Each structure stands twice: as C-alpha cells, then as structure tokens.
Amino acid sequence: MDTKRKVPEIRFAGFTDEWTVDKIANNIREYVEKKPANEVLPVLTSSRDGIIPQDEHFSHQQQHDITDYNVVPRGYCTYRNRSDDRKFTFNINKIVDRGIVSRFYPVFSVNQNSDTNFLIKYLNNNPHSIKDISILAVGTSQVVLSLSNLKQIDVFLPNKAEQIKIGKIFSSLDDAIYLQQQKLTYLQSLKQSLLQKMFPQAGARVPEIRFQGFTGEWEEQSLGELATFAKGKGYTKNDLTLQGTPIILYGRLYTKYETVIKEIDTFVKKKKDTFYSKGGEVIVPASGETADEIAVASVVKNPNVILGGDLNIIYPATKIDSTFLAISITHGKPHSDMANRAQGKSVVHLHNDDLAQIRLLYPTLDEQKMISSFFNNIDGYIKTHEAKIAKLQVIKQSLLAKMFV
Numbered sequence: 001m002d003t004k005r006k007v008p009e010i011r012f013a014g015f016t017d018e019w020t021v022d023k024i025a026n027n028i029r030e031y032v033e034k035k036p037a038n039e040v041l042p043v044l045t046s047s048r049d050g051i052i053p054q055d056e057h058f059s060h061q062q063q064h065d066i067t068d069y070n071v072v073p074r075g076y077c078t079y080r081n082r083s084d085d086r087k088f089t090f091n092i093n094k095i096v097d098r099g100i101v102s103r104f105y106p107v108f109s110v111n112q113n114s115d116t117n118f119l120i121k122y123l124n125n126n127p128h129s130i131k132d133i134s135i136l137a138v139g140t141s142q143v144v145l146s147l148s149n150l151k152q153i154d155v156f157l158p159n160k161a162e163q164i165k166i167g168k169i170f171s172s173l174d175d176a177i178y179l180q181q182q183k184l185t186y187l188q189s190l191k192q193s194l195l196q197k198m199f200p201q202a203g204a205r206v207p208e209i210r211f212q213g214f215t216g217e218w219e220e221q222s223l224g225e226l227a228t229f230a231k232g233k234g235y236t237k238n239d240l241t242l243q244g245t246p247i248i249l250y251g252r253l254y255t256k257y258e259t260v261i262k263e264i265d266t267f268v269k270k271k272k273d274t275f276y277s278k279g280g281e282v283i284v285p286a287s288g289e290t291a292d293e294i295a296v297a298s299v300v301k302n303p304n305v306i307l308g309g310d311l312n313i314i315y316p317a318t319k320i321d322s323t324f325l326a327i328s329i330t331h332g333k334p335h336s337d338m339a340n341r342a343q344g345k346s347v348v349h350l351h352n353d354d355l356a357q358i359r360l361l362y363p364t365l366d367e368q369k370m371i372s373s374f375f376n377n378i379d380g381y382i383k384t385h386e387a388k389i390a391k392l393q394v395i396k397q398s399l400l401a402k403m404f405v
Contacts (some may be wrong), residue, residue: 006156009402015162019405024123025151027114031107033071035100041071044099046078051091051099069100070107077120078105081145086134088145090123092116106147115160117167122155125400129153156405166403173396177389184385191378195331198371200361202333211374214367223334224356226320231286231352232311233275239268247306248277250285253296258379259326262301270306275313279303280322282314284329284338287349291342294350297329312352319365323372334358 006019035041043054043066051072072078072093078101079090093099101107110116123129132153137143157163197208205217235247244267248257252266277300287310288294297314299322300307307313316325328334337358342348362368 006405008405010399011403012162012165015158015165017159019156019158021154022157023151024153024155026111027119027155027157028077028108028110028151030147031071031073031076031109033107035066035069035071037067039098041098041100042096043069044072044093044096044101046080046089046091046101046105048087048089051078051093051095053095064102066100068103070103070105071098072101072105072107073098075116076107076109077116078107079145080105081147083137083143083145084141086137086143087130088133088137090120092120106150108147113160114157115163115167117171118163119155119167121167121170121400122157122404123153126155126404129155169399169403170396173392173399177392177396180385180389180392184382184389187378187382187385191375191382194378195327195375198374199328199332205361211367211370214363214370216363218361218363220359220361222356223314223358223360226317226360226362227282227325227356228315229352229355230275230313230315232283232307232309232313233273234271235268235306235308241267241269244268245270245274245304245306247308248283248300248311249308250283250287250310253283253285253298254288254293257298258383259297259330260299260301260323260376260379264305268306275307277303277305277307278315282316282322282326282329283307284312284314284350284355286310286312286351287344287347288342289347291339291348294342294348295329295335295338297326299323299326312350312355314355320360320362321365321368321372323376324362324368325360327372327375328360328362329358332361334360 006021007016008019044051045054070078074093074097077090077092079088080102081088081104110119123133133145133150136149136152137145138149158166194209198210200207200218205220207218232250235249237249237251240247246264247266247268248261248264249266256265279300279302281300282297283300284297285294314325316322329338338350338354341354341357342350363371
C-alpha cells in the first residue's frame with residue numbers, strides 16, 4: 001500500500017482516485033424475512049468454505065425447528081454470528097434462489113453504492129477489518145458479532161466501477177478454484193469407490209470389477225511366503241538439512257507421500273551404516289499414533305534413497321508387483337489385518353514379524369500391473385488438480401494483498 005495516499009499497489013488502468021473511508025453501515029442493509037409457513041426451502045449453512053447445503057456440511061440434515069429461520073435470497077449475504085476463535089466468514093448465496101439459515105445467521109444485502117463481491121472479499125481478507133471485527137465481537141469462550149456491531153467497521157472503498165472490476169476478478173478466481181475442487185473431490189470419490197470394487201471383499205476370491213480378459217480366482221499366501229524384510233536405520237527429524245542425500249522418514253508417509261514416492265524433499269548428511277533403497281521396495285511405518293494410520297504403504301521408486309529408522313521394508317518376490325502390494329496394504333484386506341496386529345497404547349508398533357503373517361490376495365502379475373497403472377494414473381490426475389488449486393490460491397492471496405487498501 002502507498003503510505004502517502006490510500007491506494008492499492010495494483011490497480012486496473014484508468015483508476016487513479018484515492019480510496020475513501022466509510023462505515024459498513026452506509027454500504028449494507030439488513031434483510032429480515034422469516035421462513036414462510038407454506039414454502040419448502042433448502043436449509044443452508046454459512047461455513048468457512050462458503051454457503052453449502054446443511055446436509056452436506058453435517059453429512060445429514062440436522063433436526064431443528066426451522067420455523068424461525070431466516071430467508072437468504074440469491075446474491076444476499078450471511079454469516080454465522082458466533083465464533084470460538086474470533087474469526088468470522090462472510091458469504092454470498094450463489095447456490096440457490098432462496099434458502100434458509102439459522103436465526104444465528106444475520107442476512108444482509110449490499111446497497112447501490114457498493115459491489116457485493118468486492119465488499120465480502122474485503123471483510124474476509126483485509127487485516128484491519130479482521131482485527132476490528134475481532135474487537136467488536138463480544139463474549140468469552142464463544143464470541144458473538146451482531147450485525148449492529150459489524151456496521152461500526154470502517155472500510156476503505158474505491159468508486160463502485162473499480163469495486164466491480166476487483167470483485168469480478170476475485171469471483172472468477174473463486175469459481176476456478178471451486179471448479180478444480182469439484183473435479184478433485186470427484187476423482188477422490190471415484191478412487192475410493194473403485195478401490196472397493198477392484199479388490200476382493202471379505203470372503204470373496206474375485207473382485208466385483210476387472211479389466212477385460214482377466215478371469216479366475218485370485219491366489220492367497222502370507223507375505224512371509226511372498227517377500228523378504230528389512231528395517232530402516234537411524235536418523236530423526238533432528239538430522240534433517242537443507243541439502244544432502246534424500247531421506248524418507250516414517251512420519252512423512254502419513255502427511256506427504258502417495259502410493260509411489262518419486263520426489264523427495266527431505267535431506268540429511270549421511271552417516272556410517274546408512275540403509276539405502278534399491279528401488280522398488282515397499283515401506284511401511286513401524287510406529288504411529290493409531291493402529292489404522294500405521295497400516296499404510298508406499299513404493300520407493302528410486303535407488304540410493306536413505307531409509308530412516310522406524311520403517312519396515314518389504315522386498316516382494318518377482319510375482320508380486322510393488323505398487324499392487326502397497327495399494328493392497330493401504331486399501332485392501334491387509335490394511336485391517338495389519339491394524340489388528342499393531343500393538344501399543346499412546347504409540348502403536350508394527351514389526352516385520354507381524355507383516356510376514358499378513359495374508360495377501362493377488363491375481364496374475366499382468367493383472368496386478370494393470371491395477372497398479374490404473375490407480376497410478378488416478379493419483380496423477382489428483383495431484384494435478386491439487387497443484388492447480390494451490391497455484392490459484394497463491395495467485396489469489398497475492399492479489400488480495402496488492403489490490404486492497
């Protein structure tokens with residue numbers, strides 16, 4: 001921001017006037033309409049991710065008396081007036097023509113002097129407004145921001161023409177992020193559905209869905225019959241450096257890596273007796289916080305990667321595809337079997353002796369590779385959409401910092 005004149009760092013061509021301070025009260029007006037008794041309207045929730053149907057937010061329809069709910073027409077704004085952390089999110093109804101929200105959600109519209117998209121983005125992202133809102137919210141453990149208190153906030157505003165241009169660019173960015181998020185959600189849901197159908201379920205020896213040309217029952221053996229085992233050595237988070245030899249620590253299997261680990265972003269200075277990957281082995285955490293999270297696996301794609309302590313290492317026999325094995329451990333019947341074998345209280349542990357007793361159902365190597373390739377492709381699409389969302393978010397945050405006073 002220009003420290004001498006109230007203007008943003010970035011502006012559209014043709015706009016040079018200084019932004020002026022004004023009260024929110026002069027730019028919004030309360031909208032009061034209770035749910036009509038004879039009208040069925042969708043129940044909405046104003047969340048930190050936007051306005052969404054209540055049953056999507058809670059995974060089911062809440063059972064409340066809705067006779068006192070407020071109507072929020074399309075294009076009007078609302079927010080949850082209670083907060084546990086003094087943060088409030090203001091949203092525009094862009095999803096239905098008319099919906100209803102709890103009486104704890106004030107509804108308002110923006111008057112003819114202002115642009116809705118601009119003003120809501122300003123309230124949600126301007127540091128000064130966020131601070132003022134936090135101060136005006138009253139209460140102790142849970143604070144309340146009334147609409148009358150919201151109206152006391154001062155904001156810096158350009159003329160309406162500039163507001164509209166700024167509002168449109170952020171509305172377009174939000175739409176692009178939403179579209180990518182919808183695609184990502186669809187792919188994640190598709191993956192979970194297919195994982196259920198492309199691996200045999202309890203008591204079955206064939207999956208519900210198979211690639212064309214593959215028939216017959218899957219075989220079953222213990223991992224001890226199908227693989228050999230090893231254990232990673234040494235190294236903790238305290239050993240990490242900015243540069244050095246790539247290393248995988250067990251904790252990253254929960255937070256960072258997909259089924260096949262191709263890129264590694266943690267490094268150490270190598271020590272004596274270091275354990276290196278050969279490429280193609282399957283790694284499983286040897287300890288974790290819960291039995292369910294410890295039953296996950298990844299394939300180390302490349303050789304010469306250091307494998308740190310608390311990693312169980314599996315070397316599959318030639319008739320077992322590494323990626324197929326990792327998918328089976330994370331999503332198939334071996335997952336629950338491994339979780340049941342994990343031992344401990346505050347920290348649970350899983351040893352190679354436990355892994356050796358796990359039963360694995362598997363088809364021919366060719367079918368294994370088809371399944372592995374299929375889910376690798378889905379993971380690639382998921383990663384692409386995640387990267388697009390992250391890039392759009394960076395662009396959005398950069399513009400929010402530079403296009404507002």
